[in-house]
Amino acid sequence: MTDNSNTPLDREDSMADDASNQNATPAQAQAKPDSPPEHPRKTRRWGFIILGAVVLIAAIVYIVMKLLAPPSEETDDAYVGGNIVSITAREGGTVLALHADNTQAVKRGDPLIDLDPATADVALSSAEADLGRAVRMFRSNNSTVDEAQAEIASAQADLQRARNDYQRRAAAAKDGAVSGEEVAHARDAVTTASAALNVAEAKRAQAASVVQGTDVYDNPAVASAIAAVRRAAISRAYMHINSPIGGVIAQRTVQLGQRVAPGTPLMAVVPLDSLWVDANFRETQLQHLRVGQPAEIHADIYGKNVTYHGKVLGVGAGSGNAFALLPPQNASGNWIKIVQRLPVRIALDPKELRDNPLRVGLSVDVTVATSDRSGPTVAGAAPPAGGTDQSIDGGPQVDARIRQIVAENLGRGK
Numbered sequence: 001m002t003d004n005s006n007t008p009l010d011r012e013d014s015m016a017d018d019a020s021n022q023n024a025t026p027a028q029a030q031a032k033p034d035s036p037p038e039h040p041r042k043t044r045r046w047g048f049i050i051l052g053a054v055v056l057i058a059a060i061v062y063i064v065m066k067l068l069a070p071p072s073e074e075t076d077d078a079y080v081g082g083n084i085v086s087i088t089a090r091e092g093g094t095v096l097a098l099h100a101d102n103t104q105a106v107k108r109g110d111p112l113i114d115l116d117p118a119t120a121d122v123a124l125s126s127a128e129a130d131l132g133r134a135v136r137m138f139r140s141n142n143s144t145v146d147e148a149q150a151e152i153a154s155a156q157a158d159l160q161r162a163r164n165d166y167q168r169r170a171a172a173a174k175d176g177a178v179s180g181e182e183v184a185h186a187r188d189a190v191t192t193a194s195a196a197l198n199v200a201e202a203k204r205a206q207a208a209s210v211v212q213g214t215d216v217y218d219n220p221a222v223a224s225a226i227a228a229v230r231r232a233a234i235s236r237a238y239m240h241i242n243s244p245i246g247g248v249i250a251q252r253t254v255q256l257g258q259r260v261a262p263g264t265p266l267m268a269v270v271p272l273d274s275l276w277v278d279a280n281f282r283e284t285q286l287q288h289l290r291v292g293q294p295a296e297i298h299a300d301i302y303g304k305n306v307t308y309h310g311k312v313l314g315v316g317a318g319s320g321n322a323f324a325l326l327p328p329q330n331a332s333g334n335w336i337k338i339v340q341r342l343p344v345r346i347a348l349d350p351k352e353l354r355d356n357p358l359r360v361g362l363s364v365d366v367t368v369a370t371s372d373r374s375g376p377t378v379a380g381a382a383p384p385a386g387g388t389d390q391s392i393d394g395g396p397q398v399d400a401r402i403r404q405i406v407a408e409n410l411g412r413g414k
Contacts, residue, residue: 073289074367077341078279080299082360085245085269087112089260091120091238102252106243106269113254113266117239124232128405131225135409138219141207148204155200159193166190216406226402233398247271272357273350277310279366280320280341289315290375295346295368299358306356309349312368314379316343344368 093115100112166186173183216222252267254260277297281289289312297308319340321328346366348358 070369070371071288072367072369072371073281073285074365075279075281075285076363076365077281078277078297078346078364078366080275080358080360080362080364081278081345082270082272082275084250084360085247085271086265087241087244087267087269089115089238089241089262089264089266091115091235092259092261093117093119093239095254095256095258095260098252098254098256100243100249100252100267102249102267104249105247106249107246108243110243111240112243112249113241115239115241115260117236120232120236120239124229124236127225127228127232128401131222131229131402131405132409134219134221134225135216135406138216138222139410144207145204148200148207151200152197152204155193155197159190159197162186162189162193216410222406229402229405230398233401237395241266243269245269245271246273270360272359273353275348275353275358275360276313277346277348277364277366278343279346279364279368281344283319283340283342286315286342286344288370288373289344289368290370290373290377291379292375293368293370293372295366297346297348297367298365299356300363300365301358302356308352308356308364310346312375313345313347315377316345318342 095113096116097114098112099114100106100110106112166183166189169183169186173180217226247269250268250270251265254264254266260266277295279295291312291314293312295310295312297310298304299306299308319342321340346368
């Protein structure tokens with residue numbers, strides 16, 4: 001067994017060591033090898049000092065930049081907007097062919113959908129036949145006028161002959177060579193011839209009233225038939241649907257073999273080269289916003305690497321809840337004030353859109369520089385919006401076909 005008890009001599013030595021430690025100076029205590037070093041404490045102290053200095057300098061720089069930076073307003077409640085051109089069926093029919101699908105880029109005039117033209121072809125042929133019939137009727141009416149004119153000439157000759165006979169018999173009756181009965185018959189013949197002339201003139205007036213003052217194209221019956229041909233040709237043209245504008249196909253719902261009615265939505269075309277941004281600023285941010293102020297836009301799809309430059313086009317006429325389907329009734333019940341947002345439309349640079357295309361509905365961050373406040377708060381009158389496509393009127397082929405039908409039925413040949 002180990003004896004843990006100390007001898008009197010050992011206890012005296014231990015007490016002497018404790019006393020010497022208590023009487024030692026601080027320098028001697030630091031010189032002992034068992035005392036901890038002071039170097040790590042100094043390193044931490046300097047680290048805190050440097051960190052505090054960096055934070056202080058950064059805060060000063062941030063404050064200075066905020067004070068010196070031009071005034072601006074920014075929001076992340078902003079989205080890309082654009083026109084969505086709806087393609088609808090103008091005439092009913094069965095879908096025979098689809099030439100475009102979602103995500104496909106098309107140019108203006110490119111074919112999109114073909115409908116079955118069989119019924120439209122029959123209607124066009126019927127209208128052309130009616131036009132030929134109307135032209136022939138016009139031709140017949142002109143012949144009736146000529147016939148009536150000939151009847152007038154014949155009636156005038158008969159009247160003149162009756163008058164001459166009456167005058168001869170009246171002169172002979174004075175000498176007793178002709179009886180009074182013959183004179184009476186001659187007088188009656190003059191009356192009859194005069195009545196026949198009146199009838200012929202009335203027939204001519206009636207026939208002339210149908211064609212008088214007009215040529216074949218101005219004749220009401222022919223003009224109505226020409227309009228019917230154009231209407232049938234337009235309906236036939238609606239069987240072939242082209243893209244009214246360049247863009248990207250979206251929302252295609254039509255299928256092959258589907259029977260569509262007039263007005264049925266078939267697909268949509270989105271022109272991606274004419275987009276804009278609708279930035280929803282709080283009402284407290286609108287005080288210094290003006291039309292024409294420059295804006296910088298960053299889209300989430302590209303991040304901060306791509307910057308779009310635009311300008312303010314105008315501020316919306318009302319907040320979102322003002323145009324809601326069920327607007328809030330603030331005059332009834334309890335009321336809580338909520339800061340409203342108004343849409344601010346910002347135009348984008350078409351060249352930047354071509355370099356970095358956007359899509360409708362994407363989220364963006366908008367910063368508007370408000371240092372220049374000389375512009376108006378309300379946008380002025382905008383120029384007339386450009387059309388998407390020309391009206392379908394049948395084209396020059398229909399005019400040529402109408403002239404051909406008219407010439408053939410007038411007997412003039414092709």
